[in-house]
Amino acid sequence: MADIRLExxxxxxxxxxxxxxxxxxxxxxxxxxxxxxxxxxxxxxxLLNIISGLITPTVGRIWFGEREVTxxxxxxxxxxxxxxxxxxxxxxxxxxxxxxxxxxxxxxxKEVDQRVRQVSQLLGLDQVLRRRSRxxxxxxxxxxxxxxxxxxxxxxxxxxxxxxxxxxxxxKWTLRSKLKEIHRDTGHTLIYVTHDQTxxxxxxxxxxxxxxxxxxxxxxxxxxxxxxxxxxVGHFIGSPGMNMxxxxxxxxxxxxxxAGVGAAPDGLxxxxxxxxxxxxxxxxxxxxxxxxxxxTVTGIDRMGAYDLVHTRVGEHPVIVKTExxxxxxxxxxxxxxxxxxxxxxFRDEVRCGSLAPLNGREPS
Amino acid sequence: MTERxxxxxxxxxxxxxxxxxxxxxxxxxxxARPKNNRAWWLVLPVVVSVAFTAVIPLMTxxxxxxxxxxxxxxxxxxxxxxxxxxxRDPEVRGAFVRTLLFSAQVLLIxxxxxxxxxxxxxxxxxxxxxxxxxxxxxxxxPWNVVGTIWQIFARGDIGLGGWAINNVLGVNFNYTxxxxxxWLTVLxxxxxxWTPLVALLAYAGLRxxxxxxxxxxxxxxxxxxxxxxxxxxxxxxxxxTIAILLRFMDSFMIYTEPFVVTGGGPGNATSFLSIxxxxxxxxxxxxxxxxxxxxxxxxxxxxxxxxxxTVLTRSGR
Numbered sequence: 001m002a003d004i005r006l007e008x009x010x011x012x013x014x015x016x017x018x019x020x021x022x023x024x025x026x027x028x029x030x031x032x033x034x035x036x037x038x039x040x041x042x043x044x045x046x047l048l049n050i051i052s053g054l055i056t057p058t059v060g061r062i063w064f065g066e067r068e069v070t071x072x073x074x075x076x077x078x079x080x081x082x083x084x085x086x087x088x089x090x091x092x093x094x095x096x097x098x099x100x101x102x103x104x105x106x107x108x109x110k111e112v113d114q115r116v117r118q119v120s121q122l123l124g125l126d127q128v129l130r131r132r133s134r135x136x137x138x139x140x141x142x143x144x145x146x147x148x149x150x151x152x153x154x155x156x157x158x159x160x161x162x163x164x165x166x167x168x169x170x171x172k173w174t175l176r177s178k179l180k181e182i183h184r185d186t187g188h189t190l191i192y193v194t195h196d197q198t199x200x201x202x203x204x205x206x207x208x209x210x211x212x213x214x215x216x217x218x219x220x221x222x223x224x225x226x227x228x229x230x231x232x233v234g235h236f237i238g239s240p241g242m243n244m245x246x247x248x249x250x251x252x253x254x255x256x257x258x259a260g261v262g263a264a265p266d267g268l269x270x271x272x273x274x275x276x277x278x279x280x281x282x283x284x285x286x287x288x289x290x291x292x293x294x295x296t297v298t299g300i301d302r303m304g305a306y307d308l309v310h311t312r313v314g315e316h317p318v319i320v321k322t323e324x325x326x327x328x329x330x331x332x333x334x335x336x337x338x339x340x341x342x343x344x345x346f347r348d349e350v351r352c353g354s355l356a357p358l359n360g361r362e363p364s
Numbered sequence: 365m366t367e368r369x370x371x372x373x374x375x376x377x378x379x380x381x382x383x384x385x386x387x388x389x390x391x392x393x394x395x396a397r398p399k400n401n402r403a404w405w406l407v408l409p410v411v412v413s414v415a416f417t418a419v420i421p422l423m424t425x426x427x428x429x430x431x432x433x434x435x436x437x438x439x440x441x442x443x444x445x446x447x448x449x450x451x452r453d454p455e456v457r458g459a460f461v462r463t464l465l466f467s468a469q470v471l472l473i474x475x476x477x478x479x480x481x482x483x484x485x486x487x488x489x490x491x492x493x494x495x496x497x498x499x500x501x502x503x504x505x506p507w508n509v510v511g512t513i514w515q516i517f518a519r520g521d522i523g524l525g526g527w528a529i530n531n532v533l534g535v536n537f538n539y540t541x542x543x544x545x546x547w548l549t550v551l552x553x554x555x556x557x558w559t560p561l562v563a564l565l566a567y568a569g570l571r572x573x574x575x576x577x578x579x580x581x582x583x584x585x586x587x588x589x590x591x592x593x594x595x596x597x598x599x600x601x602x603x604x605t606i607a608i609l610l611r612f613m614d615s616f617m618i619y620t621e622p623f624v625v626t627g628g629g630p631g632n633a634t635s636f637l638s639i640x641x642x643x644x645x646x647x648x649x650x651x652x653x654x655x656x657x658x659x660x661x662x663x664x665x666x667x668x669x670x671x672x673x674t675v676l677t678r679s680g681r
Contacts, residue, residue: 075585
């Protein structure tokens with residue numbers, strides 16, 4: 001097992017006019033569980049297929065440890081890949097499905113048997129080894145597809161391309177914990193593609209957020225949530241996503257409309273910015289107590305465990321997550337406070353700083 | 365009704381699950397909507413057209429098959445005598461064996477060949493349309509024209525094919541005199557005419573296989589043959605079932621092309637069931653035996669198709 005390193009890897013499906021995946025340099029560290037998160041069409045699958053060798057990148061080089069594999073065909077890379085839908089050799093039994101990759105590589109019969117039994121035990125397929133694979137339920141079928149990848153010795157990485165799409169919700173949890181278990185037991189590098197943030201955040205050691213063919217941020221789940229470095233990450237992670245409000249820096253103060261909500265960090269030139277703050281951290285406070293912006297309540301969603309208060313600051317919607325039983329009523333005028341350490345400033349969608357307390361201290 | 369609203373309005377999972385389905389079942393049992401069965405009249409056109417295209421002609425044949433018809437006014441009921449006669453007739457039996465052999469050869473050649481062509485056909489680009497048109501061309505030619513084409517093509521004196529076999533390969537070939545040559549000519553003609561159908565069906569089947577299957581095969585290190593054997597072939601089961609049924613029925617009932625090329629000869633080397641049948645029915649005007657013959661013929665095609673279908677669909681489970 002080794003790190004998988006991408007050196008300036010990019011891919012274009014139309015001869016270089018547009019990049020499906022912009023040239024990037026990135027290392028997938030050995031034995032870690034990654035989630036590759038992004039909206040549909042952002043290049044997740046392309047990236048995955050480049051790693052597994054189903055696509056040869058337009059530019060760049062790929063290394064598995066010290067071995068360059070850019071030109072190595074899929075079969076020579078020892079990658080396990082699970083697709084969105086179970087891909088099985090339907091005429092074969094589960095046993096033959098698992099044995100297929102080994103038989104293709106001319107492993108001796110005894111070793112095939114040994115490895116198949118090992119993997120079937122790991123995946124809990126012992127009971128169904130003799131069954132015809134198409135007769136299994138979709139969840140089991142996905143596990144068999146996964147098993148076909150794991151059966152080979154020295155798998156470099158396990159790539160999962162939205163593997164739980166076809167599985168019903170109740171089974172999803174079971175399968176996900178199964179995957180985690182397998183990751184723990186085998187120590188394979190795992191790259192899990194999804195557009196479901198819950199799936200990504202609960203599953204991975206590290207979440208890599210991809211947008212528009214480029215990695216916008218990578219980090220632990222908490223880091224992405226608490227400290228997004230790109231507007232997209234703010235929107236995409238969290239439910240509901242981060243509030244974005246246009247503001248203006250003038251004279252060292254960040255203003256939303258006329259109201260000053262905080263101080264600008266040192267060295268940030270004046271001009272328009274967007275402030276981003278998560279609904280979890282916006283506080284509804286009295287006007288006198290703290291710097292903030294006046295807002296009008298437009299509606300309240302009572303979610304049971306918490307309330308979502310929809311407000312409008314000028315033209316811009318801001319959602320506040322409060323405890324259940326919020327006293328706010330529609331059309332009420334409220335005052336929103338943006339805590340300094342949880343409020344960030346963005347320019348051209350990229351974070352350029354965070355809000356500083358006004359006058360050097362945060363009034364509460 | 366009020367109870368039901370309560371169930372619908374209460375949040376999911378809160379309603380007592382034990383009582384809810386029972387109440388719903390009670391609701392559906394009392395169907396207050398007005399009943400109107402006049403829609404059945406809409407079936408009438410189908411009934412009428414099927415009656416005139418299938419049922420009435422078939423019954424006419426049944427009627428003939430149990431009578432000895434001397435003239436429109438003179439007919440005698442003979443029961444199943446014609447059926448016995450036809451079934452024992454050596455000429456009919458000979459034609460039956462010949463036709464069965466022909467169908468078997470047609471299937472053995474056309475199905476693998478069609479699949480092979482489909483696998484070899486391009487998957488994308490302009491060449492797809494070109495290949496499709498080229499492959500489909502024989503299917504667009506009227507049957508008797510196909511017969512005429514091959515009748516001339518296989519001639520030793522003026523036909524390109526026949527001439528080439530005689531003069532380039534140096535093999536003596538004359539389908540009007542040699543029964544093997546005649547047989548091969550008709551077989552080659554059928555292969556030329558109908559393999560494209562199998563190829564098109566198989567091509568459609570191949571195109572419907574999702575890309576990940578091939579990607580998975582690549583990852584599993586499957587060879588080209590293994591990919592074909594374990595991914596493509598199993599997924600062609602459906603279309604091949606149809607192809608086999610169509611090709612069996614058609615080849616078992618082949619008439620026009622051999623009629624044009626060989627007329628059933630030389631001797632009776634290419635005299636298939638349908639050619640013999642038309643000779644009895646139209647040539648000799650023996651309506652009784654022809655009727656019995658037709659029914660037996662029809663029955664046999666039905667039974668064999670049923671067997672094919674059952675075997676092919678069963679084996680897939």
